[in-house]
Amino acid sequence: MYKNILFAVIIAIFAGCSAPKPQQAPSWFTNLPKDYKNFYAVAAASDETKAKSIAINELRKNIIKDLDASFSTPNHSLSPSSQMLNEIISANLHLANTLSMRAIKVEKTELFNGQILMLISIQREELFKKINSDLNTKIKRLGQFYSLNKDTIPIKRYVYLKPLMSQYAYLASRTAFAQISISTYNSNNNFRLLKELENEYNNLQTSINFYILSDGNSRVYTKTIKDAIEKDGLSVSNKSKDSHTLKLLISSSTDNTNEYTFNVSKNLVKFTTFDANKNQILFRQHTFIGKSRKNHQDAKEQTIEHINAKVKQLGIFDFIGIQSK
Numbered sequence: 001m002y003k004n005i006l007f008a009v010i011i012a013i014f015a016g017c018s019a020p021k022p023q024q025a026p027s028w029f030t031n032l033p034k035d036y037k038n039f040y041a042v043a044a045a046s047d048e049t050k051a052k053s054i055a056i057n058e059l060r061k062n063i064i065k066d067l068d069a070s071f072s073t074p075n076h077s078l079s080p081s082s083q084m085l086n087e088i089i090s091a092n093l094h095l096a097n098t099l100s101m102r103a104i105k106v107e108k109t110e111l112f113n114g115q116i117l118m119l120i121s122i123q124r125e126e127l128f129k130k131i132n133s134d135l136n137t138k139i140k141r142l143g144q145f146y147s148l149n150k151d152t153i154p155i156k157r158y159v160y161l162k163p164l165m166s167q168y169a170y171l172a173s174r175t176a177f178a179q180i181s182i183s184t185y186n187s188n189n190n191f192r193l194l195k196e197l198e199n200e201y202n203n204l205q206t207s208i209n210f211y212i213l214s215d216g217n218s219r220v221y222t223k224t225i226k227d228a229i230e231k232d233g234l235s236v237s238n239k240s241k242d243s244h245t246l247k248l249l250i251s252s253s254t255d256n257t258n259e260y261t262f263n264v265s266k267n268l269v270k271f272t273t274f275d276a277n278k279n280q281i282l283f284r285q286h287t288f289i290g291k292s293r294k295n296h297q298d299a300k301e302q303t304i305e306h307i308n309a310k311v312k313q314l315g316i317f318d319f320i321g322i323q324s325k
Helices: 002-018 048-071 082-098 124-146 154-165 168-181 188-207 216-231 296-314
Strands: 038-045 105-112 115-123 209-214 235-237 245-259 262-274 280-292
Touching (some): 038 124, 048 168, 154 188, 216 262, 245 296, 280 296
Antiparallel strands (some): 262 280
16 A cells, blocks of 8 residues: 555656746746947737837837926926926827837847747937937927017017927927937037926016906906916916006997898907006907897897907907907
């Protein structure tokens, strides 16, 4: 009996020694290579075509992570606000998802547990070249436009800088990508320009505010103009606050007539803006016509819709006298 038990134990030991060891995924799959020459990514799928597609998506995700992380460092020269950081993150996502991956190289493949493991790479310099020309052109143009009209009044400077700020996240994202692609790339000048632009724009935005006045005939238009100014990023006060307050006077003349069964209200509306020293700095006037079967007052109120449409078409500051260039 004991001999049988001993024999069984010996067989079990030999059987265990001869059993196949668990297979391990290759090191290049579990530890992604990193160097200054290429971006890398890995994937596993049922065939090579699927594996390559998944790996490319992973490579894009890796680039997004690197870009986002580059702006999260506490000593970053931009130190963007939370709002601007969100815009930059969106720009990072768009950039990574639109980069051409035609130059992708399949470095290694291996069959593992019934799936194809794949390692792909793409040269950092290859992707850098795809964005560098556009980045240089737009940064140069931004710098040229930024240096213009510096001596104009604050509200005009603010309106002038607004479209430049719309390029901020785009250029910040591409500058960061150039930086992570080429280790020797100098991003200082780009980030310095963007930071200077952001600081000036934010200072103007927080210091400029409007105080809206209207005559009795024009009170119906006050809320529309107030909402449009605030929507564009500036504040509106209930009273004159300080030396940065601009006084916007809305005045109008109304000509009421009848046209068949309609009551017609023709309104010449004037928008005059004064600085803190009571100097007129902006002026524009518009004519709006409203019709109503009800009465002339209702016809006048119909013109509010026309004003909203005109503000949407021109922008509020063009509407009150800062002409588009």
